[in-house]
Amino acid sequence: MKAMCRLNNVGRVGTAILVGFFSLGVVPAPATPPLFQITIESGSPYFLPASATVTAGAPIRWDNPTASYHTATHDGCIMGGPCMFDSGSVVPNGSYTLPGLPPGRYPYHCTLHPIMRGVLIVVDQPATPSQT
Template structure:
């Protein structure tokens, strides 16, 4: 019985607390929260391009600015990942070696292996 009386006394205080919480939640704070959510979703990711059997896999890759791309050479001989625009150049990647690159500028970057020009890929940075 005393619990019911206590609940009845506390009900107005709870209502005030709930109202205060909603009063503090304005569209501006919602927008800021949206920015935080977007920032969390946009945190840099790492993508892997495997070099194997004289191919880049995947041959076409789309990443966000700030993402890291790592080319991993699983072939028996060296390869490069060299952008036609000179945006990036791995130089020689030894067998079982790798080369990391952070995508900085948006654009479409076709690239080749300078040692095996039939090997082609495209990196697109959003």
């Protein structure tokens, strides 16, 4: 009598599958122009620089080192025009960053202190980056 004893080894189930996450998060995009920084001051001219020429798409950040709340509010927000940005109250030692604006001229003010006024002049990004 022959007894057949078979061992069925169903091993090797562990085929490692590596799922790459390379496609998540790295989106080729045009280089973002460098951040433009504006300082809020308690005295004139209040926004430094008060008249700022900024490249289209460049992030713009207002820093508030003063002891008071301030806003950076596009004039359009209170004049029935398109409201392109409004920081809301920026706390002392806080800041507000605007991701970027299309080309144009954007007068703005502080809603808490209407005497505080500034203007952003947003210009097209140069076709070829200048190297100086």
